Each structure stands twice: as structure tokens, then as C-alpha cells.
Amino acid sequence: MLYVCYPKCTTCQKARKWLDGKKISYALRDIKEDNPTLEELRDWHQKSGLPLKKFFNTSGMEYRALGLKDKLSSLSEEEQLALLASSGMLVKRPLLIGEDFVLAGFKESQWEEVLC
Numbered sequence: 767m768l769y770v771c772y773p774k775c776t777t778c779q780k781a782r783k784w785l786d787g788k789k790i791s792y793a794l795r796d797i798k799e800d801n802p803t804l805e806e807l808r809d810w811h812q813k814s815g816l817p818l819k820k821f822f823n824t825s826g827m828e829y830r831a832l833g834l835k836d837k838l839s840s841l842s843e844e845e846q847l848a849l850l851a852s853s854g855m856l857v858k859r860p861l862l863i864g865e866d867f868v869l870a871g872f873k874e875s876q877w878e879e880v881l882c
Contacts, residue, residue: 767792770802778860782874785862790881792862797854802861804851806819807819811847818846820868821858827855828855 769785769792771778785792794814802810808869811818834856837848838846850857867880 768795768861768863769793770795770797771779771859772781772797777872780812781862781877784874784877786871790880792822797857797859797861801854802851802857804847807847807850807857810863810868811861811873813866814870816868816870818843819877822846823856823858826855828853833854843857 767790769782771782771794773779773796784795807821814820819851821877822834822838823833829835834849858870860872862877862879869877869880
């Protein structure tokens with residue numbers, strides 16, 4: 767499994783502690799140092815079954831600074847994916863990517879259902 771996070775994020779720290787507590791192995795990837803590519807994001811979005819908006823960090827400073835709350839709905843899926851690929855700080859985190867699932871954000875009950 768791949769665990770994509772921003773190490774300074776408290777939610778990411780909580781999720782990592784949860785994974786470690788459950789003894790679930792994963793490869794760690796810092797989203798700020800190693801931003802997801804357009805191809806990865808496209809694949810993860812398809813695999814997740816989630817609306818693309820769920821991949822945006824809507825509470826982040828960059829999201830607000832770009833005024834995406836009002837602009838996002840007018841962008842095509844490809845434009846949204848390109849925007850996500852341009853900056854890891856726009857991407858919802860943490861992301862947990864398995865062979866047949868993608869979890870965006872940390873909801874303990876959801877992770878428990880998928881992983882345990």
C-alpha cells in the first residue's frame with residue numbers, strides 16, 4: 767500500500783498512528799516533496815469511485831487563494847486533474863492507495879471497514 771501524506775498535517779499524523787497501531791504496512795510518500803502525477807491522479811480517481819472534488823484539499827490555503835470554490839465547477843475533469851497535479855498542497859490528504867481501493871482523507875470507520 768502507498769500512504770501519501772503531508773507529515774506536518776495533524777490528520778495525516780493521526781492516520782499514520784492508526785495504521786501503525788493496526789500493524790498495517792505501507793510505503794510513505796510526502797505529497798509536498800513528491801507530488802502525484804496526472805496519470806496517478808487519473809488512476810486513483812477512477813479506482814476510488816469518488817467525485818473528483820473529493821480529491822481537493824478544500825480547507826487548504828492554496829485552494830482558497832486560487833478561489834477554487836467558485837471556479838472548480840466550471841473546469842473540465844482534465845483541467846481539474848492538471849490542477850491537482852500542479853501542487854501537492856491542493857490534494858486532499860492523506861491518501862491510502864491499495865491494489866483495488868483508494869481512500870481520500872482519514873475517516874477511521876471507513877478505513878476500518880476497508881482494511882480490517
